[in-house]
Amino acid sequence: MxxxxxxxxxxxxxxxxxxxxxxxxxxxxxxxxxxxxxxxxxxxxxxxxxxxxxxxxxxxxxxxxxxxxxxxxxxxxxxALLPAGADDRAHVRALAAMVGCDIHPLNNRRVLQTLRKQFGANEDAINAWCASWISAGFDAYEALIAADKTRGRFSFGDTPTLADVYLIPQVESARRFNVNLTQWPHIMAVEKACMALEAFQKAAPGQQPDAG
The missing domain is CATH 3.40.30.10 (Glutaredoxin)
Structure with a gap:
């Protein structure tokens, strides 16, 4: 492939x-x-x-x-990237959708290029734009995983799920836009657990052939 x-x-x-x-x-x-x-x-x-x-x-x-x-x-x-039960699957899919539907689309390259070229946004404005949407989404994500008292080390349970697959790239993006991530300790703990795994390490942007 x-x-x-x-x-x-x-x-x-x-x-x-x-x-x-x-x-x-x-x-x-x-x-x-x-x-x-x-x-x-x-x-x-x-x-x-x-x-x-x-x-x-x-x-x-x-x-x-x-x-x-x-x-x-x-x-x-x-x-499996999704848990077994319908209720749990809905929860994991919702976490993933918070990133995939509500944060990432507003911060992707096409949108940012439009802000720069058509609306004259400078890099400070771009970072503020991105931070506002990341912060709103991460506030909700943090609240949901903090409320899950049986959660384990990852966004759901003790193995990576679809939620983590979506979350970690968004954390990487947040750093690129100078977002202060310390305000979301549960998300940071999930990132630490994920980045201990080779699958996440090898997927990181800096590890790709076209990086640099």
Missing amino acids: KLYSFFRSGTSHRLRIALNLKGIATDYVAVDLRVDEQQGEAFKSVNPQQMVPALDTGKQVLIQSPAIIEWLEEKHPTP
């Missing part, structure tokens, strides 16, 4: 974590967003939406990280 990825892309990062947790190796194909390589005809033929990540399975090209991760969960169910 070929993974079309950019080292600093949060959606690519979450997919790399999921692939590593599942023990699935891929050929890494870098798509450099810094020079808008995703807008070229070569990548448009891979993904008409011109966004990373994309996963070429050899039979089809899968796009959109939530869909790809769901595909991985169905095709490679062990180790």
Whole structure:
């Protein structure tokens, strides 16, 4: 399989974590967003939406990280990224959606480039914009995991789940935008537990072939 990825892309990062947790190796194909390589005809033929990540399975090209991760969960169910019960699955999916639907889309490159080019936002304004949405989402995430008295070391239980797959790239992004993370001690404890695992370490932006 070929993974079309950019080292600093949060959606690519979450997919790399999921692939590593599942023990699935891929050929890494870098798509450099810094020079808008995703807008070229070569990548448009891979993904008409011109966004990373994309996963070429050899039979089809899968796009959109939530869909790809769901595909991985169905095709490679062990180790599971979702708990067994319907109630617990809903809880984990909600945590993931808080990041994937409510934080990340407002802070992705397309939005930030629009703020810069069409609205004249400088980097201080960009950081403030990102911090406001990250903080609102992390406040809620922190409250939910703090209230779960049976939680364990991760966002849910004692093994990584879909929630952690989404959370860790957003923590990385928060640091890039100079957000003070000490205000969320439970999230920081979850990050520590995740980053002790090779699957998360190898997925980190700085470990990718196109980093630097």
